[in-house]
Amino acid sequence: MSYQLTALSPLDGRYSEKVSDLRPYFSEFALIRYRVLVEIRWFLHLAESTDLPDGPKISMVDRTYLLKMISVFSVEDAQAIKNIEATTNHDVKAVEYWIRDRFEESESLKKWVGFIHFACTSEDINNLSYALMLSDARTHVLSPCLQTIIQVLNDLATYCASMSMLSRTHGQPASPTTMGKEIKNFSHRLLIQKDILENILIYGKINGAVGNYNAHQWVYPEIAWPNIACDFVKSLGLTFNSHTTQIEPHDNIARYFDALKGCNQIIQDLNQDMWGYISLNYFSQKVNANEVGSSTMPHKVNPIDFENSEGNLSISTAICEMMSRKLPISRWQRDLSDSTVLRNLGVAAGHSVLAFRSTLKGLGKLKANPDLMVREVAQAWEVLAEPIQMVMRRYGIANPYEQLKALSRGQRVNEEILHDFIKKSELPENEKQRLLGLTPDQYIGNAVALAKVEM
Numbered sequence: 001m002s003y004q005l006t007a008l009s010p011l012d013g014r015y016s017e018k019v020s021d022l023r024p025y026f027s028e029f030a031l032i033r034y035r036v037l038v039e040i041r042w043f044l045h046l047a048e049s050t051d052l053p054d055g056p057k058i059s060m061v062d063r064t065y066l067l068k069m070i071s072v073f074s075v076e077d078a079q080a081i082k083n084i085e086a087t088t089n090h091d092v093k094a095v096e097y098w099i100r101d102r103f104e105e106s107e108s109l110k111k112w113v114g115f116i117h118f119a120c121t122s123e124d125i126n127n128l129s130y131a132l133m134l135s136d137a138r139t140h141v142l143s144p145c146l147q148t149i150i151q152v153l154n155d156l157a158t159y160c161a162s163m164s165m166l167s168r169t170h171g172q173p174a175s176p177t178t179m180g181k182e183i184k185n186f187s188h189r190l191l192i193q194k195d196i197l198e199n200i201l202i203y204g205k206i207n208g209a210v211g212n213y214n215a216h217q218w219v220y221p222e223i224a225w226p227n228i229a230c231d232f233v234k235s236l237g238l239t240f241n242s243h244t245t246q247i248e249p250h251d252n253i254a255r256y257f258d259a260l261k262g263c264n265q266i267i268q269d270l271n272q273d274m275w276g277y278i279s280l281n282y283f284s285q286k287v288n289a290n291e292v293g294s295s296t297m298p299h300k301v302n303p304i305d306f307e308n309s310e311g312n313l314s315i316s317t318a319i320c321e322m323m324s325r326k327l328p329i330s331r332w333q334r335d336l337s338d339s340t341v342l343r344n345l346g347v348a349a350g351h352s353v354l355a356f357r358s359t360l361k362g363l364g365k366l367k368a369n370p371d372l373m374v375r376e377v378a379q380a381w382e383v384l385a386e387p388i389q390m391v392m393r394r395y396g397i398a399n400p401y402e403q404l405k406a407l408s409r410g411q412r413v414n415e416e417i418l419h420d421f422i423k424k425s426e427l428p429e430n431e432k433q434r435l436l437g438l439t440p441d442q443y444i445g446n447a448v449a450l451a452k453v454e455m
Contacts, residue, residue: 011350018357019350025137026346032078034129035095037070038236039117042206045232046115051223056112065109069102092122119215123334124206127248130342131204131238134256137349138197145356146194146263152363153187153270154455156180161451164441165282165373166380173380176444179282179373180451186270191455193266197259203252204238205229210333211244246334250327257320257348264313264320264352267359271306271313274362278303282373285365305362309355316351323348377441382413387443388422388435397426 007013024030044066047056058066077098085094096117103109103116117125161180166173206229207213216225226242233240241248277283285303323345327338377383385404392400407413407421422435 009347011347011354015354019353021141022137022346022350022353025133025141026349029075029078030133031129031343032081032091032095033070033073034132035092035125036073036077036081036099037132038125038128039095039099040066040070041236042118042120042232043112043115045228045235046118047112049228051228052220056115058112059108062106062108065106069099090122092125095125119208119213119219120206121209121246123247124208126339126342128204128206128233128236128238130253130345131202131248132236134253134345135202135237137346138256141353142260142349143194143198145353146190146197149267149356149360149363150187150190150194150455152360153183153190156363156366157184157187157451160368160370161448163368163370163373164377164444166377166383166440173383175383175386176377176380176440176447178444178447178451179277179368179370181444181447182273184451184453186266186273188455189266190263193259193262197256197263200256200259201239201252202256203241203248204233204236205241205244205248206232207244210246245330245332247330247338249330250338253342253345254324254328257323260348260352261317261320261324264317264355267356268310268313268317271310271359271362274366275303275306275310278306278366281369283366283368286367303362305358305365309358309362312351312355312358316348316355319344319348319351374441378439380412380440381415381418382408382411383440384418384435384438384443385413387438388418388425391431391435392425392427395427395431 004013004016007016011019043056044058044063046052047058047063049055081094081098084097085091088094088097099116100113103113157180159180160183161178163179164176165179165182167175167177205211207226208215213225213229216223230240230242239252274283278285323341326341330338385408389400389404392403404421407417419436422432425432427435
């Protein structure tokens, strides 16, 4: 589409289809719709309260009419609000006026227009709208996407559970593992971090201009407004923040994006490891005959999905860090510097989701090469220096570590050299025979079982 070619952001241009499921939660339309939802729900909450004897009295027909304003809210409705905003130069007031016009169209509701946006400051509406955006996006997009990655990794870990491979600590040969166990490490980490993200409490407030219920208390001094506010915020599925200034302080949004950043970092680590394994040919990639890997080198099949993911994760993480650093800070009772920042919540989430899906695409192209892995580990006899010296320790033989260090450090050790050492050692004969039967690819500990653990 032409708008994709002229979009300023690649999220709305080149990658728009890949993140389209975030639009119902983070677009300008979504923000306006959430504001309408909060305004209508607040009015209904007041109407249903027994604490306001002269408050709104509405019928079930009226209630249905109001709820339908939310359920059928359209792009055309949002545009009508934007048209009002062109005059008011105030986005939340434009929402209030649009709702007022809908009330005026109803004989039974128009007498209650004074209770639209009752005792609210704009931030009462905005903080709850952004909170709902974050909550719904987490439920419907972020968590399912992360769960899909976890499941794909678990399946791949099970498939590769017995594929012995040489570990590399500091880039050097180390005790063998299996490819499945290494992949399982990532799914386990990501599951923990996903749980952290999902358990971040998202707070909301509706306590007036500076958080003291000034207007509420003056108009209805006999009412316990904190209780009404608390019940309302909870009715939206959010956690009530009882102490704020004009703004909800955004500490929970900072925690949210710190948790998302944690997911980014784990997947970033995964991307780089998979990139390395492809480079070593531990994995090859399924070829699409129509794709081009290089404009000049016809043979190239590049790990572009993991690289694309890595770049987008870097962008998302940078924005997440800025969000968590900036949003909890506001001058005195309120300044407006958070407003423009909050409009970029979807940018951080968008680059994360784009990255997650690129990683999934890359994982779907992988084809393991277990023969190459086992050939490589089978030649690394030096890694058996560890079990030999540990068995020697068990039997009290002097200086086992030092003996194996002299034999193996900084040099390749073959089967013949290692077996000669074992035969000449002071180990019991049965232990010698056990060690003589051990090959590097068998020295994988509990890796296979760990790779298959269900989570």
